[in-house]
Amino acid sequence: MGETLAAICLGACSWQGRVVGQGLRSPAHFLRKNMASRRKGQKKKTTEEITETKELQHSGAEPSDGSSRDEEMSRKRKIKPKKKYIGAHVSMSGGIWKAVESSVAMGGHAFALFLGSQRSWTRPALDTAAAVKFQEACAQHGFDPMHILPHGSYLMNCGSPKEDVFSKSQAMLVDELSRCSALGLSQFNFHPGASIDSTPENCMEKIAQAINHAHQQTPAVITVLENMSGQGSTIGGQFSELKSIIDRVRDKTRVGVCLDTCHAFAAGYDISPPGGVKNILDEFDRVVGLHYLRAIHLNDSKGKLGCHLDRHEDIGRGQIGITAFREIVNEPRLDNIPMILETPGRPGFEYAEQIELLYSLCGKKAKN
Ligand SMILES: [Zn+2]
Ligand SMILES: [Zn+2]
Numbered sequence: 001m002g003e004t005l006a007a008i009c010l011g012a013c014s015w016q017g018r019v020v021g022q023g024l025r026s027p028a029h030f031l032r033k034n035m036a037s038r039r040k041g042q043k044k045k046t047t048e049e050i051t052e053t054k055e056l057q058h059s060g061a062e063p064s065d066g067s068s069r070d071e072e073m074s075r076k077r078k079i080k081p082k083k084k085y086i087g088a089h090v091s092m093s094g095g096i097w098k099a100v101e102s103s104v105a106m107g108g109h110a111f112a113l114f115l116g117s118q119r120s121w122t123r124p125a126l127d128t129a130a131a132v133k134f135q136e137a138c139a140q141h142g143f144d145p146m147h148i149l150p151h152g153s154y155l156m157n158c159g160s161p162k163e164d165v166f167s168k169s170q171a172m173l174v175d176e177l178s179r180c181s182a183l184g185l186s187q188f189n190f191h192p193g194a195s196i197d198s199t200p201e202n203c204m205e206k207i208a209q210a211i212n213h214a215h216q217q218t219p220a221v222i223t224v225l226e227n228m229s230g231q232g233s234t235i236g237g238q239f240s241e242l243k244s245i246i247d248r249v250r251d252k253t254r255v256g257v258c259l260d261t262c263h264a265f266a267a268g269y270d271i272s273p274p275g276g277v278k279n280i281l282d283e284f285d286r287v288v289g290l291h292y293l294r295a296i297h298l299n300d301s302k303g304k305l306g307c308h309l310d311r312h313e314d315i316g317r318g319q320i321g322i323t324a325f326r327e328i329v330n331e332p333r334l335d336n337i338p339m340i341l342e343t344p345g346r347p348g349f350e351y352a353e354q355i356e357l358l359y360s361l362c363g364k365k366a367k368n
Pocket of ligand 2: 226260297342
């Protein structure tokens with residue numbers, strides 16, 4: 001357990017603290033937790049960025065009560081630029097179908113969720129009635145399975161050199177893919193793994209072995225590898241490592257990549273300047289192949305370029321800045337894939353506001 005990815009991740013992503021255990025914590029919790037870093041950790045923004053962010057925040061409705069806010073979100077959700085599917089990681093607490101309702105309430109057109117507790121290797125069987133209800137809710141609100149991206153358990157380390165951890169991780173990957181199938185979902189996103197005291201080569205070999213095994217055991221769900229920040233011995237910070245794993249996967253139609261903007265920036269890929277997103281996508285295409293890109297995780301970064309820290313920040317409020325996110329939502333090569341927020345979502349700038357901000361940037365030309 002000490003060597004698992006959970007140990008690395010739970011201390012790293014402020015966003016992740018929200019969904020471990022009993023679901024979302026109170027805004028007050030996050031306000032307290034993040035006030036200090038908010039005061040000192042913000043990048044100095046250009047006047048243009050500050051003005052733009054303020055304008056966009058103030059363009060959002062600020063209804064006085066919960067119900068009018070829901071109605072407003074539902075109305076806004078009907079107006080969406082074509083081919084852009086933005087949403088957030090939502091909680092399944094209270095029933096898995098609640099994830100769909102939460103997503104609708106925040107104006108999302110895509111979403112991510114965990115399929116079980118992040119604390120336990122063993123999980124109760126998926127409730128068939130709940131699975132049906134989930135699929136009905138998805139159909140009712142027009143969510144295509146390709147725009148729903150479950151996130152794997154942080155306990156898993158499919159690259160572990162320890163046999164017991166590896167075999168438990170391999171079994172959990174099979175279980176996660178089986179749950180996706182039962183829910184009518186077609187993609188599953190997870191952190192590739194960490195080599196701990198072994199070599200990156202051994203780690204990548206084991207990860208591919210676990211994926212190949214899971215593909216044999218389950219129907220056609222696509223395994224989507226997430227790029228990492230390169231923290232500790234984690235694999236997947238470099239695009240070449242993702243490619244190395246893909247090369248060893250037998251069924252190439254069932255493997256893909258989810259690009260996390262915070263992780264990429266922390267790993268040294270500078271998407272922040274004008275043209276940065278285009279450059280990084282060109283590099284991704286050259287090294288991995290854009291046809292493998294299945295999703296984006298939209299996160300600003302508390303840490304600086306190349307810091308290797310996995311510290312998510314709200315959109316436009318970190319070291320990456322708003323320019324990159326404007327480029328992302330206007331990039332045609334990112335059409336029709338889910339774009340998922342995993343940011344802290346502080347009071348006053350929660351997921352609903354960040355989704356609205358991102359949609360408002362669609363169609364806006366970059367300012368150089
Ligand atoms: Zn992740
Ligand atoms: Zn992510």
